[in-house]
Amino acid sequence: MSGRVRLGAVGAGWWATSNHFPIFAAREDVDLVGVCGIGPELEAVREQFGFGMATTDYDELLDQDLDAVVISTPHDLHHPQAVAAIDRGLHVLVEKPVTLHADQGWDLADRVRERGVHFLAPYGWNYKPFIVEAKRLVAAGHLGEIQHVLCHMASPTRGLFAGDTNHIRSLWDSKTSGPEPSTWQSPARGGGYAHGQVTHSSALLFWLSELRASSVMAKVSTGGAAVDLFDAAVITFDGGALGSLSGAATLPDGNPYQVDIRIFGTEGVLLLDTERERVSLHRYDGTRWDLDIEPGAGAYECIVPPNRFIDLIAGASTENNSDAVVAARSVELIDAMLRSAADGGVETTVHGETSVNQKEKTA
Numbered sequence: 001m002s003g004r005v006r007l008g009a010v011g012a013g014w015w016a017t018s019n020h021f022p023i024f025a026a027r028e029d030v031d032l033v034g035v036c037g038i039g040p041e042l043e044a045v046r047e048q049f050g051f052g053m054a055t056t057d058y059d060e061l062l063d064q065d066l067d068a069v070v071i072s073t074p075h076d077l078h079h080p081q082a083v084a085a086i087d088r089g090l091h092v093l094v095e096k097p098v099t100l101h102a103d104q105g106w107d108l109a110d111r112v113r114e115r116g117v118h119f120l121a122p123y124g125w126n127y128k129p130f131i132v133e134a135k136r137l138v139a140a141g142h143l144g145e146i147q148h149v150l151c152h153m154a155s156p157t158r159g160l161f162a163g164d165t166n167h168i169r170s171l172w173d174s175k176t177s178g179p180e181p182s183t184w185q186s187p188a189r190g191g192g193y194a195h196g197q198v199t200h201s202s203a204l205l206f207w208l209s210e211l212r213a214s215s216v217m218a219k220v221s222t223g224g225a226a227v228d229l230f231d232a233a234v235i236t237f238d239g240g241a242l243g244s245l246s247g248a249a250t251l252p253d254g255n256p257y258q259v260d261i262r263i264f265g266t267e268g269v270l271l272l273d274t275e276r277e278r279v280s281l282h283r284y285d286g287t288r289w290d291l292d293i294e295p296g297a298g299a300y301e302c303i304v305p306p307n308r309f310i311d312l313i314a315g316a317s318t319e320n321n322s323d324a325v326v327a328a329r330s331v332e333l334i335d336a337m338l339r340s341a342a343d344g345g346v347e348t349t350v351h352g353e354t355s356v357n358q359k360e361k362t363a
């Protein structure tokens with residue numbers, strides 16, 4: 001498209017105001033048409049970033065002349081809000097987890113495909129240069145057929161999920177608000193570590209490996225919180241690969257986030273670690289790649305994804321590392337993990353019916 005991208009935003013809380021809005025406001029090619037939220041800070045947010053209007057009514061926002069919508073609301077609102085935007089032919093950036101249930105995730109993927117709009121879930125690690133390089137190595141086929149994976153994540157997020165949510169403002173601050181406890185700590189609204197953080201490590205695994213989970217046995221524990229702080233699962237993937245997943249919300253503040261993914265194939269092994277910045281791919285034929293990575297380069301940031309969303313719309317990039325299919329594969333795994341855990345850890349099917357989108361992808 002030519003001209004500026006006319007953007008609307010729904011959700012004007014901590015994350016939108018500390019990460020997304022400053023990025024969009026700094027771009028010459030973005031017109032901040034309107035913002036929708038329900039908090040008392042809405043007018044202050046409108047003024048800070050220069051949105052053309054503010055409303056508490058999402059339909060009124062969608063009635064503006066828009067190209068795209070950014071959705072940064074609590075988890076349980078993402079699906080209906082994304083559907084309403086996509087059905088109007090708007091491009092959408094949908095925060096993680098893009099939905100809470102598998103059928104909703106695939107519903108979004110199908111609608112995105114049918115309407116031909118851009119959909120990006122802002123998973124920051126999928127855009128780190130050393131991780132993009134890891135993806136290139138895997139996509140070149142150096143692992144052979146994947147037989148086993150390990151997917152671990154741990155975060156300094158005890159406060160976010162089980163205490164004073166404002167503690168996270170020391171990492172990403174907002175002039176107007178900290179995260180609402182109801183967004184992160186409510187079981188009914190998709191709070192907890194699985195939907196809040198394992199969504200990142202699993203989306204990275206699915207993008208890197210192109211695997212899809214077929215069944216899972218999981219247990220979670222709360223450490224006394226209202227939501228899961230610890231997650232453990234054994235996963236079987238389509239094609240028979242076996243995997244283990246772990247998640248822990250309670251690293252001490254100041255510790256780097258841990259995302260540790262190991263993929264074992266018939267021809268080689270990939271080791272990827274964001275905490276100590278390692279990407280190694282070693283093949284049985286003796287070929288080895290050990291990437292040179294700057295210390296600190298693994299720290300979490302989410303600068304590229306909102307920029308990439310605009311670049312995709314503007315035609316300046318075609319690389320989407322976190323599209324609707326990657327996001328839906330993550331949602332369906334976490335949905336099944338939590339159902340398995342609620343049933344005492346029984347083996348639970350991840351996907352039954354195959355969506356149109358998925359059939360095309362696997363054809």
Ligand SMILES: NC(=O)c1ccc[n+]([C@@H]2O[C@H](COP(=O)([O-])OP(=O)(O)OC[C@H]3O[C@@H](n4cnc5c(N)ncnc54)[C@H](O)[C@@H]3O)[C@@H](O)[C@H]2O)c1
Nearest residue numbers: 011012013014015037038039072073095096122179180183
């Ligand atoms: N990609 C990342 O790295 C990353 C990082 C942090 C948060 N997030 C995600 O961002 C999203 C928002 O998190 P947050 O911490 O900013 O939450 P928050 O509680 O601070 O903000 C939620 C916002 O949604 C608005 N809202 C609530 N109900 C609404 C409704 N019915 N209509 C319109 N607006 C409504 C609130 O007014 C508020 O502005 C979550 O999905 C979270 O997982 C993503």
